[in-house]
Amino acid sequence: MQKNRYKNILYFIVFVILVTLSIQVYWNFKNYVAGKQQLINEVQISLDHAVDQYYTDLAEKNTIGFSSDSSNINSFLKQNSFRSLLKEIDSGTVDFKSYTFSEGLDHSDIKIYRGISVDSMDRLNSINPCKNSPCPDTLEILEYTDTLNLPKIFTSRQKAFEQLTSKIIISISEDSLNLKTLDTIIADQLQRKKLGISYGITFQDKRGASYVFNPDIISRSDLTTKTKSSYLPRGSSLEMSFTNTTLPILKKNLIGIVLSFLLVAAVIGCLLYLLRIINHQKQLAELKNDLISNITHEFKTPIATISAALEGIQNFNTENDPQKTKKYVEMSSDQLGKLNTMVEKILETATLNSDELELNLEEINLVDLTQTIISRYQANTSEKEINFESSHNNIWKKVDPFHFENAINNIIDNAIKYGGDHIEVSLQNTNPNIILEIKDNGTSLTKSQKDRIFEKFYRVPKGNTHDVKGFGIGLFYTKTIIEKHEGTIALLLDQGHTNFKITLPNG
Numbered sequence: 001m002q003k004n005r006y007k008n009i010l011y012f013i014v015f016v017i018l019v020t021l022s023i024q025v026y027w028n029f030k031n032y033v034a035g036k037q038q039l040i041n042e043v044q045i046s047l048d049h050a051v052d053q054y055y056t057d058l059a060e061k062n063t064i065g066f067s068s069d070s071s072n073i074n075s076f077l078k079q080n081s082f083r084s085l086l087k088e089i090d091s092g093t094v095d096f097k098s099y100t101f102s103e104g105l106d107h108s109d110i111k112i113y114r115g116i117s118v119d120s121m122d123r124l125n126s127i128n129p130c131k132n133s134p135c136p137d138t139l140e141i142l143e144y145t146d147t148l149n150l151p152k153i154f155t156s157r158q159k160a161f162e163q164l165t166s167k168i169i170i171s172i173s174e175d176s177l178n179l180k181t182l183d184t185i186i187a188d189q190l191q192r193k194k195l196g197i198s199y200g201i202t203f204q205d206k207r208g209a210s211y212v213f214n215p216d217i218i219s220r221s222d223l224t225t226k227t228k229s230s231y232l233p234r235g236s237s238l239e240m241s242f243t244n245t246t247l248p249i250l251k252k253n254l255i256g257i258v259l260s261f262l263l264v265a266a267v268i269g270c271l272l273y274l275l276r277i278i279n280h281q282k283q284l285a286e287l288k289n290d291l292i293s294n295i296t297h298e299f300k301t302p303i304a305t306i307s308a309a310l311e312g313i314q315n316f317n318t319e320n321d322p323q324k325t326k327k328y329v330e331m332s333s334d335q336l337g338k339l340n341t342m343v344e345k346i347l348e349t350a351t352l353n354s355d356e357l358e359l360n361l362e363e364i365n366l367v368d369l370t371q372t373i374i375s376r377y378q379a380n381t382s383e384k385e386i387n388f389e390s391s392h393n394n395i396w397k398k399v400d401p402f403h404f405e406n407a408i409n410n411i412i413d414n415a416i417k418y419g420g421d422h423i424e425v426s427l428q429n430t431n432p433n434i435i436l437e438i439k440d441n442g443t444s445l446t447k448s449q450k451d452r453i454f455e456k457f458y459r460v461p462k463g464n465t466h467d468v469k470g471f472g473i474g475l476f477y478t479k480t481i482i483e484k485h486e487g488t489i490a491l492l493l494d495q496g497h498t499n500f501k502i503t504l505p506n507g
Contacts, residue, residue: 006282013271024264031256035249036223039195044225046189047240053189054182055231177203177238179213186240199242206235217243298342302335309335359400359484366395366434370427373408377416384416384423391428397504399485407481408436410474411500415440418460419498429506436502443496450491454479 179201190197200214200221212218221241232238250257309328367390374388415423419440428435445453445460452458459472482489487504 006278009278010275013275017268017271020264020267024260028253028257028260031253032249035252036245038252039197039245039249040223040225042193042195043190043197043199043223043240043242044228046193046195047186047225047227047238048229050182050185050189051227051229051238052231053185054177055229177211179203179211183213195248196244197242197248198244199240202239202241204237204239206233217241295342299339302338305335306332357484359403361398362401363396363398364401366397366399366427366436367393369401369405370408370425370436373405373412374425377412381416384421386412386423386425389424389426391430395427395429395434397434397506400481403481404485407478408438410478411438414474415442415498415500418442418444432506434504434506436504437499438502439497439499441496442498443493445491445493445498447493450493453491454489 183201186199186201190199198214198217200212200216200218202213202218203211205211218241221243223243223245224239224241227238227240229238309332313325313328370390371388374386377384378386412423412425415438419442421441423438423440426435426437426439428437449460453460454475456473456476458476479489482502482504485504487502489500489502492499492501
């Protein structure tokens with residue numbers, strides 16, 4: 001039941017993560033599409049402005065106007081200098097933008113208008129007498145021609161005709177575009193909008209002839225737009241193809257994308273953290289069950305032994321044999337001592353989680369301490385070979401003798417219980433650290449077990465067998481004590497060896 005519940009929670013969390021990712025991907029995709037359309041619009045506006053500016057500059061160069069309110073315009077038009085200007089226009093060498101009157105040319109009361117400023121010249125309809133009233137027909141005008149006093153309407157029309165003949169506008173029209181010049185203007189427009197795209201230009205005139213700029217970019221472009229400028233010659237078209245659009249689009253939506261990913265990361269992080277907590281609680285439940293099983297098994301043996309001894313004294317020692325009684329009492333005492341040791345270990349481990357554990361530091365020789373521990377095991381373990389090496393005869397360090405000795409005991413005891421038949425202990429004083437290594441040739445541990453070996457109550461799975469006694473708290477205790485000495489402990493599995501490496505600061 002618990003396993004099914006855990007699986008259902010796991011599936012639900014995975015489902016929520018996938019849905020959250022899908023929603024955010026869809027939302028970002030929609031923003032990307034909207035950003036692409038916005039980019040096209042901005043490029044369209046830039047292209048239109050560039051075309052307008054191109055033809056404005058072209059008008060400055062190819063359009064000039066002369067205006068005068070006097071009759072001097074007629075003599076001006078008859079002069080050789082003006083005729084030379086017309087020849088220059090025919091030859092294509094004139095630049096109206098820089099044209100000025102030649103020396104000796106009579107240009108009194110004559111004004112020059114260039115480019116779009118020609119539009120500021122007085123228009124004919126500004127003096128049109130028929131603007132606000134119906135004009136008489138031609139016959140009505142002719143009826144007054146024989147009189148000395150001309151009609152007012154005829155006088156106004158004559159004045160309008162004189163005004164018209166006092167103006168002259170010269171404009172050179174072009175059906176083609178200089179794409180290189182237009183490219184410079186477009187690049188300036190795009191730079192103002194900070195649009196870092198690559199583009200090509202295709203111009204088709206009214207005769208159907210096409211002119212291309214940057215054909216390589218056009219061939220691999222994914223977006224196109226056409227200008228809507230009214231300045232473009234009638235019947236022609238100008239198309240701009242561009243690529244490298246992803247980066248500009250992402251820059252436009254950078255804040256939204258970052259916030260989206262932060263939101264997704266926060267949601268996924270919370271869900272994963274929740275999953276980790278659930279998994280941790282599941283592992284704690286399993287460890288608790290294992291601990292209860294181990295405690296039951298470990299306590300059963302001494303309890304059964306004590307019960308058997310008491311039963312022996314009661315039922316098989318009717319003659320009150322002192323030797324038998326002593327034997328049963330010693331057996332019971334020995335088993336009670338084991339029970340007491342196991343209870344102390346459990347209580348001792350419980351105190352490790354609090355900050356109340358204080359170390360009683362003393363300056364001791366680690367070489368002598370380690371040698372004493374090894375000698376004890378060498379005397380009691382004949383089937384295991386234990387060797388000890390030290391880089392110095394004396395290595396002094398402030399430690400808590402009781403807890404530090406227990407920590408080293410636990411590692412060597414584990415090596416004897418679970419490791420190979422050959423154990424090597426080395427102690428080295430390498431400034432700035434003291435390194436103690438306990439290595440055996442056992443290869444029973446896996447990488448997944450190595451990552452959990454220092455967890456409280458964790459024991460390497462052995463199925464239902466209990467050939468080795470313990471509660472899974474020895475290495476947890478050792479790690480805690482080493483860390484309280486400001487050191488580190490690590491388990492290394494390499495080259496067919498199991499190596500517990502303890503590093504302590506020297507000093």
